[in-house]
Amino acid sequence: MLDKFANYLKERLAITDEQAMQAVSCLNIKKYKKGQKVLNAGDLRSDAFFVNSGLLRCFSIDEKGKEHIIQFAPENWMLTERDSSVFNMPSAFYIDAIEDTEVVVIKKDFFPGIKNIVPEILELNILMLHNSIRFMQKRINMLLSASAEERYLNFINLYPNLTLRVPQWMIASYLGITPESLSRVRKDLANKHFR
Amino acid sequence: MLDKFANYLKERLAITDEQAMQAVSCLNIKKYKKGQKVLNAGDLRSDAFFVNSGLLRCFSIDEKGKEHIIQFAPENWMLTERDSSVFNMPSAFYIDAIEDTEVVVIKKDFFPGIKNIVPEILELNILMLHNSIRFMQKRINMLLSASAEERYLNFINLYPNLTLRVPQWMIASYLGITPESLSRVRKDLANKHFR
DNA sequence: CGAGCGCTTGATTGAGTTCAAAAATCGTGG
DNA sequence: CCACGATTTTTGAACTCAATCAAGCGCTCG
Numbered sequence: 001m002l003d004k005f006a007n008y009l010k011e012r013l014a015i016t017d018e019q020a021m022q023a024v025s026c027l028n029i030k031k032y033k034k035g036q037k038v039l040n041a042g043d044l045r046s047d048a049f050f051v052n053s054g055l056l057r058c059f060s061i062d063e064k065g066k067e068h069i070i071q072f073a074p075e076n077w078m079l080t081e082r083d084s085s086v087f088n089m090p091s092a093f094y095i096d097a098i099e100d101t102e103v104v105v106i107k108k109d110f111f112p113g114i115k116n117i118v119p120e121i122l123e124l125n126i127l128m129l130h131n132s133i134r135f136m137q138k139r140i141n142m143l144l145s146a147s148a149e150e151r152y153l154n155f156i157n158l159y160p161n162l163t164l165r166v167p168q169w170m171i172a173s174y175l176g177i178t179p180e181s182l183s184r185v186r187k188d189l190a191n192k193h194f195r
Numbered sequence: 196m197l198d199k200f201a202n203y204l205k206e207r208l209a210i211t212d213e214q215a216m217q218a219v220s221c222l223n224i225k226k227y228k229k230g231q232k233v234l235n236a237g238d239l240r241s242d243a244f245f246v247n248s249g250l251l252r253c254f255s256i257d258e259k260g261k262e263h264i265i266q267f268a269p270e271n272w273m274l275t276e277r278d279s280s281v282f283n284m285p286s287a288f289y290i291d292a293i294e295d296t297e298v299v300v301i302k303k304d305f306f307p308g309i310k311n312i313v314p315e316i317l318e319l320n321i322l323m324l325h326n327s328i329r330f331m332q333k334r335i336n337m338l339l340s341a342s343a344e345e346r347y348l349n350f351i352n353l354y355p356n357l358t359l360r361v362p363q364w365m366i367a368s369y370l371g372i373t374p375e376s377l378s379r380v381r382k383d384l385a386n387k388h389f390r
Numbered sequence: 391c392g393a394g395c396g397c398t399t400g401a402t403t404g405a406g407t408t409c410a411a412a413a414a415t416c417g418t419g420g
Numbered sequence: 421c422c423a424c425g426a427t428t429t430t431t432g433a434a435c436t437c438a439a440t441c442a443a444g445c446g447c448t449c450g
Contacts, residue, residue, distance in 0.1 A: 060336050060339075060340070062340045066340065068336055068339040068340045069339075070332050070335055070336060070339075071332075080325075082325050082326075082328055082329040082332070083329060086322070086325040086326075086329070087325075087326075087329070092332075092333065092336075093332070093336075111321075112318070122317045122318070122321070123307065123317070125321060126306075126317065126320060126321060126324065127281070129321065129324035129325065129328065130275075130277050130281045130282075130324065131277075131281075131282075132328055133277055133324065133327055133328060133331065134277040134278060134281070134282070136328065136331045136332070136335065137265050137266075137277070137287075137288075137331070138287065139335060140265055140331065140334060140335060140338065141255050141263055141265060141287075141288075143335065143338040143339070143371060144255075144263040144264075144265075144338070144368075144371040145255070145257045145261065145263045145371075147405075147406095148405075148406070167427090167428070167429095168428075168429065169427095169428070169429080173339075176338060176339040176340075177406070177407090178406075178407060178408080179428080179429075179430095180406085180407075180408080180409095180429090180430080180431085181405085181406055181407075182429095183429060183430055183431080184406090184430085184431085186429095186430095187430080187431090342437080342438095343437080343438070362395095362396070362397095363396075363397070364396070364397080372438070372439090373438075373439060373440080374396080374397075374398095375397090375398080375399085375438085375439075375440080376437090376438055376439075377397095378397060378398055378399080379398085379399085379438090382398080382399090
């Protein structure tokens with residue numbers, strides 16, 4: 001099942017099937033059951049993940065035991081914990097599987113290593129990183145400026161398909177509000193629509 | 196005054212003085228007065244900035260006219276508005292100068308262009324982008340989990356020198372609280388230290 | 391020197407949290 | 421396939437942290 005990642009590359013780079021297959025040939029697949037831990041805070045691990053199918057989440061746990069979701073990663077997304085995989089430090093965050101999930105494990109030396117086969121991949125990588133930053137800046141802007149309701153409306157616009165798959169309390173955790181508050185926000189929105 | 200950026204590159208890459216000077220030779224310097232606009236939301240502009248001296252800020256303005264600071268950029272920092280400079284879209288944010296500031300203007304084609312002179316620069320760029328993401332994730336985590344006081348304490352630890360240079364109301368805007376609240380937080384902290 | 395801006399302080403308000411408990415939904419084993 | 425326990429969502433009531441509104445002070449800079 002490396003095809004998906006090969007396709008992902010082919011869609012974004014002007015390369016042949018052969019190049020794509022050669023590029024991904026050294027990679028491994030890994031499967032996680034719903035609820036299974038992928039990475040623990042404090043771990044030292046050098047892999048990034050491309051999600052073939054399923055759904056991962058990256059989150060922190062604060063002193064009071066509350067979880068805070070940094071990022072969701074559904075199929076065709078990359079998920080990387082930078083502290084451990086780029087900077088060789090203990091991971092700041094946890095990663096686990098929200099659904100049964102299949103990932104391509106991308107080792108630290110993958111991108112440098114295949115630049116001989118597919119030189120353009122470095123620039124693709126740069127573009128994807130810029131894109132991540134762009135989205136995270138928008139999220140920061142949301143967290144700085146928006147009310148609970150605005151955050152939720154923004155979320156369902158941006159991730160309509162996640163809204164159905166992710167339990168509400170996790171969406172609340174991603175938005176920085178309590179599950180109770182999100183429940184009330186949804187109730188209010190429902191009322192507004194019936195007048 | 197391109198030396199600073201040349202030094203910046205030399206500190207991070209195993210290159211000669213000559214290579215560094217050659218790399219930066221095509222770049223231009225620009226100066227901004229305190230308070231001057233560098234980029235308006237909605238602008239289409241392809242440059243990134245390396246700050247030689249002074250201090251820039253990147254911010255949004257919401258429907259109620261309130262400013263929200265996405266990022267500060269003091270000397271030796273890069274500041275890039277990605278919508279406009281990477282994705283050719285109207286800028287989502289404003290940039291202006293908090294102090295008199297001198298920047299190196301880095302055109303869109305700079306990094307691709309000099310990869311012939313200094314091939315390692317692409318990988319440096321990737322590393323810096325990962326680092327940005329890392330910091331932004333930590334910030335998101337703060338905004339999701341921390342009280343006004345915790346945010347402020349975190350800020351003065353992370354940016355001790357900015358604490359003195361940036362007006363308080365801007366720090367408040369960066370932290371996602373009102374100037375009044377920050378004033379009270381500081382008062383409380385001062386009291387705690389005198390017992 | 392005075393107008394404007396930034397910071398402080400006080401009083402009040404309000405959005406969202408907390409705590410508690412009921413209702414709904416999910417999943418798993420018999 | 422149903423039943424039961426666990427988890428998730430909803431609802432209610434009290435509370436709290438930070439926002440808002442308003443006023444006063446002090447500094448700077450034109």
